Amino acid sequence: MSTRPSETAANSARLNGPRAVLMRRGGTCLVLHCEADSLPEVLHWGRDLGPLSDAQLAAWRSARAGVVSGNADVPPRLSLVPQQAEGWTTTPGLVGSRAGLGQFSDFHPTAIEVVAAEGTDQAPSHVRVEAHDAEADLDLAIEIELTASGLVRTRATLTNRGADGYGVDSLLLALPTPPSETLVLDQSGHHLRERETSTHEFTLGSHERTTRTARAHAGSSIHGTCEPGTNWNRGLVHYVHVAWSGNTRTLAERVVTGFQAILGGELLLPGEVVLNTGDSYVTPWLIATWGEGLDEAAGRIHDYLRARPGHPTSPRPVTFNAWEAVYFDHTLEPLLALAEVAAEVGAERFVLDDGWFGSRRDDRSGLGDWVVSVDAWPNGLAPLADAVHAHGMEFGLWFEPEMVNPDSDVARAHPEWILSPRTHRPQEERQQQVLDLSNPDAFAHVRDQLLAVLDGVRIDYIKWDFNRDLPEAVSPLTGRPAYHAQTLATYRLMDTLLAAHPELEIESCAGGGGRIDLGILERAVRVWGSDCIDPLERQDIEAGTALLLPPEMVGSHVASTTSHTTGRTLNLTLRASTALFSHMGIEWNLLEASEQERGDLAAWIGLHKRLRPLLHTGRVVHLDAPDASWRAHGVVSADRDEAVFTFVRMSTSAVRPSVAMRLPGLDPSADYHLVELLPDGVPSDLALSLRSPENWGWWREGVTLPGAVLGELGLRAPDLYPERATLLHLRRA
Structure with missing residues (x-):
């Protein structure tokens, strides 16, 4: 990944007084405040606030500050690398020492560089702040970038200027989250059931997730906070990811002074990183996203990954x-x-x-x-x-x-x-x-x-x-x-x-x-994505993976008729329609498959190849199914002219027929023609579930409805048998 954007304008200067930097890109606003006596702090990260003057930013920051009894005589700060010297009294950004000396960092900025990305009319996209800690004789450089998709990337470089070694025990970066987000968002799992996403109450204190053995089947690839009721399409959410393949550490912290933040970086063991004179330690990139709903937050990461110079552009081979x-x-x-x-x-x-x-x-x-x-x-x-x-x-x-x-x-x-x-x-x-x-x-x-x-x-x-x-x-x-x-x-x-x-x-x-x-x-x-390719298990595994990766980067294969890892025997439509959306493949002894099965598989692969340009470039969306017996998701093209959705019936339900489910991501002002999508010659699961063709309703012949109706009122999925799936194709009428 590029470490900094293409530059059209940059200015670098010594920091002699307060300075606010307003970064606005991709629907995201990040307000960075720099003081001469402390590291930069993020005052706001999230929804674009529009243009703000220096005077307005200064007044806003002043209005946020406060001193109460029992605390220091100056308001505390939450900087990008939190320090006790700034009044932050929970998890510090830097932990280290020179054989026990110089443990409490007190970095003071020495220079700031502000860079504008190409085509942004001089709006800052990249900021670099340099600072020095006189007691420990350390230099610290903090980079923060706002990408075109509204994604935040930040990292720090610590350099030892002293005459003896400095041991680094931890170097974490911190970003604030809004107080309305009163739940912690993270993931758990195990081998064959990875990345199960959940929320729990964000109580006062630290909520920590670590990877200590360089693998993360049971770990969380994302960690953040969200509002109550947050789902795929509604509710404010902020989360981070540590771009590192070894040990990692993330924390969601809420403190009595009113701050709440997400911190993240590499988990270092004692003695792992000892800096000799002139040596540097560079943290992994901390990737940070936000959105109204999980899909919007994930979409910022997907767009960023797809815009990288090294992202594959050739069709992903089956x-x-x-x-x-x-x-x-x-x-x-x-x-x-x-x-x-x-x-x-x-x-x-x-x-x-x-x-x-x-x-x-x-x-x-x-x-x-x-x-x-x-x-x-x-x-x-x-x-x-x-x-x-x-x-x-x-x-x-x-x-x-x-x-x-x-x-x-x-x-x-x-x-x-x-x-x-x-x-x-x-x-x-x-x-x-x-x-x-x-x-x-x-x-x-x-x-x-x-x-x-x-x-x-x-x-x-x-x-x-x-x-x-x-x-x-x-x-x-x-x-x-x-x-x-x-x-x-x-x-x-x-x-x-x-x-x-x-x-x-x-x-x-x-x-x-x-x-x-x-x-x-x-x-x-x-x-x-997982050694488990049972398509029912894959519904949630791939949904959790989608919080980080777009589908073309996730291998998903058509499993054997009887799953190697769960023993379930499932039909080809469910197995193939699950693999269809991702980087499709086959994990099946085809020498044991019948001619009919091979022919149907070939038809599914042909459908995937036809849809691949849409599936691997469009916006990934998930339906907030009010009934837990269903899983449903899809991809909407960038111009919102076309979409494909899959509906998977996991089990029976207390409600029959199914409740209506909203289709997100469509143009509310457009009309869409909807019809069941099947490969040529492959029978529909509706024939098994509904039996009589007159029960199929509009699903076979199709129907035309406004995007506003589909997005707000939704539609009922057909009454499928459990462990069955069906696809829906939409095209702008």
Whole structure:
């Protein structure tokens, strides 16, 4: 990601007195106030307030201040890096010391740079404030950017100017949220059920979410506050995301002085970051969004990601992954047959998963030996790769470069390359440990083996997996915790491969959805949303993922008829219509599918390809279904001329027929023609649920209604059986 916008105007000056900076872009207003004796504070972040003069900003800030008994004689401040020296008495922005000295920061600004982005008529889009702490002899630079979509990005750089080392224990950035937001918003989950979004009361105190093992199946990719009753389309919400693939820490804090804020950054363990003279520590970007409803807040992130120079612009290839078809049974002839069938149904990428290297015939050995197995592949990977390419598909390969089985050549030769405390090994997960990529020798070994494989056969795509947590991640080389260094080394390894093979694409997979963040997505083009591809489970998994990522960056595959992870047997319409909206793929042994199933799957893939330009560029919207037995969402084109919605019946309901559901995102002044959407030749689930055609009502023939009616009054979904789905297509009449 770019660290700063294109500049057309900039001014930099020393800060000798109060200065207010009004940033307005993308429907967002951010008011930044800078004093000569304190770090900058955000007075407002949210709805655009319109133009404000310096005098109005000064008067507004004065009207907000107050001193009460029992507190300091000056009003407290919540700066971007909160300090006790400014009256902030809960979680500080900076925690660190010089062997116990210089613990309480007191940064004073020395310079401010204000930058205007291209095409904004000199409206500030980027501000950089430099400050110095005389006692600890530290420099601090804070960057804050307001993107074209109204998204806020901020980070800090801490530099040691002293003669001895300075240990950084924590460096967090803080943004205020409005007092009307009296609920905390975050996510929880576990492997196969990630990113379940919930709210709870925002009581006085700290509400903290951390990732401590560099994976986040149970973690929260977003953390914020919202008003009571907030849903997808209504209610004020603010939330943040830490763009980092290691350990993270976010807090929602509400204090008795009337402040409430969200703080976020990297979670550092003692001794992880010690700055020698002249060294710097740079925080991850803190990504911050807001909206009236969750969809508007998420849309700011989606628009930002889609505007990046590195965001993929080519159609996202339909991906066949061979894992659930063959598992570790790598035999050329069945795989050649699979590739042929995958091409016939319309797949555009074929991925060979785990089991192609070293002694890897199961998950107990061989991991870390990135050499093509002569037992499984006596003629190398070229026969399969060439056949895949001859079918017009890309060839992808599975790697797990950070991990190692103790039963492997590399672990036997270099046990000192395994992240481990001095006295014992961490607990094994999946019979594997973690390689210390912060060790230059271990890094070079993995880099060279991976490059040799990539140089030996044409590989278009890597499924980069990360299948275990990192407990007790200590580098034997230094004896210190290595989460920070390991994350940077992983980034460096990805960057090295992409530099050597610029056309290569990488997917971030971590036992499914354990590493989904905007740090890894500076290198990867998509994530594997979850190892669970049961379409009923995926409804909520993908809804939670949508709070961060647009659908084209989330892998969602058509599952096997009977789910590998839940045992449910579900029909193809439900499975395919769920995968349709995202980066579509197939995770199914098609050699066992009937001719009818293959034909129907090909029709669904054809429909996806036809809709792909809309699905992967339009505005993602979710319906606030008043009945919990339904899940419904859709995509509306940027010009609001076209939309596709899916309605999924999860279970039976106390209410029958269904209640009406509003369709968001449409043009209220336009008329829309609505009709059921199906691939050619595929029967409708309505035929099963409603049986008699006269019960189908308007759903089959269609109806034309104003956008205002659809958005305010809504419509009833047909009375589907449970575990069924139907699609609705809208076009401006």
